[in-house]
Amino acid sequence: MIKRHFLRKIFSNVSTFKHQFVKYSLDNVKTHQKELMSRGLPKQKPIDGVKNIILVSSGKGGVGKSTTAVNLSTALKLVYPEKKVGLLDTDIFGPTVPLMMNLHETPFLTDKNLMEPLINYGVKCMSFGFLIEEGSPVIWRGLMVMQALEKLMRQVYWDDIDYLIVDTPPGTGDTHLTLIQNLPINGVVLVTTPQKAALEVTKRGAKMYKKLNIPIIGLVENMSTVICPSCSTNIKVFGSDTEKLVKDINIEILESFPLNESTAEACDKVYKCKAAHVQIDFSINSLRKMSDNRILNATKMNGIEGKTPFLIGVAGGTASGKSTVCKRIMEKLGQVEVDSKQRQVVCISQDSFYRELTPSEIARAEKGQFNFDHPDAFNDTLIKDTLTDILAGKMVQIPIYDYRHHSLKKDEVLTIYPADVVLFEGILVFYFPEVRKLFHMKLFVDTDSDTRLARRVPRDIIERGRDLDQVLNQYMNFVKPAFEEFCSPTKKFADVIIPRGADNHVAIDLIVHHIKDILQGRPRENGVYNTPQSI
Ligand SMILES: Nc1ncnc2c1ncn2[C@@H]1O[C@H](COP(=O)(O)OP(=O)(O)OP(=O)(O)O)[C@@H](O)[C@H]1O
Ligand SMILES: [Mg+2]
Known part of the structure; x- marks a missing residue:
């Protein structure tokens, strides 16, 4: 039985679900679907108070996802006691976290109607199991499950969490997609047994995460084995094909973990702290391995938390050599000796922020009659929000632009991890005042317009599949006038103007020296760089 009085408070009331469910006729559903599709993918939004999110997942049921999620979170807390750790159980039909964490109370509500997580072993936990009577089945349709998940994602008062470990149900279904589409996931830990059937679905799951650009921390x-209690022989009950799988999909085994009577017992009875220690060795080793891993750099485990990257804007006309200038700067900065292990320089293109076109605009674009050089072609709000997140040291995900089809790639995003230096390049990066003021340094690549045209024509024909007439028409009608009206006037905002672009080695060397001086020498006040001087 659902604790109705409680649910009513959380979900307004249970009958709302039924009402909404019955109300949909086929037409309604179609209109609703159209509306949803026109809105595009839901925007990922962090959970209030949560810094990093790690999923624990497997296509197969019963392989030990929840056991791993429970151990990972308790281990994190033991190894890094200063960190705040949370555990979110998103299995609506079979929540096991209450049993494994020995938590059985009903959460309190804050005055803002947010559920307070229950705490054991120093880990804050939330599970749908806290909201239902123990042992009672949940017989719900997908829509209701999604609404319950939404509440678990957004209506919990986590307050302040460094690592939120998310236990997921088996499979790669609605729950996983909803989590991925709505939350900025730092990475996923896959769990499998060495059994062929489990490996097969794990592989499928891994492919899904790769396709959706979610980093796989490891497996x-x-x-993996059973140790015979009488003769201590190591028996591989489920075979030994895991190595092959990790090679196939190019991921790492974090740890192999034997079938162990005490683990099963601990989970079946009450998950005692003593039992957590049975697996804690595995967790410590894995965490150490992971701390050398880029993903956990992203989760800011190695002390780079709160870092403000040095943000450089690089503007200039089409084909002026902006990307090559950025590439040179990245290469040269990558060789900085101090902190070389940590040094990370990334480059983002303004092209990722073209807005979605309407069908009629796409038709015009296909005939070369859409002005991609006009400020209106860009989503400047998204640029501002993304750069603001980057400056806050957050991991961000940005769209990928498909030049051939004039659209953003569906289901594909690019993950940008916190870095020391971020270059943002594009024709109009200094055009929008709200964006312009975010840069620590502004560079303008000033290349002669004939040279730019001579570079643009073959690039558009060869790389972007356009024909000569279309390229020239677009240049004369849109590119050239827009450069003169919108791009060229922003030169006055630049700290440094680089004539001849990437060929100007002297200018690039001077700029790189200046950036190195700032990164190595200058103190930051509250994580913020002092305003850079022009050179
Ligand atoms: N290494 C192990 N040795 C012995 N028993 C284990 C081990 N790992 C997990 N178990 C037991 O196997 C059962 C299933 O584990 P768990 O609930 O963690 O799997 P799951 O993948 O989360 O399952 P579901 O798909 O139902 O969510 C539990 O009873 C657990 O105690
Ligand atoms: Mg489970």
């Missing part, structure tokens, strides 16, 4: 091979 936990659970129940």
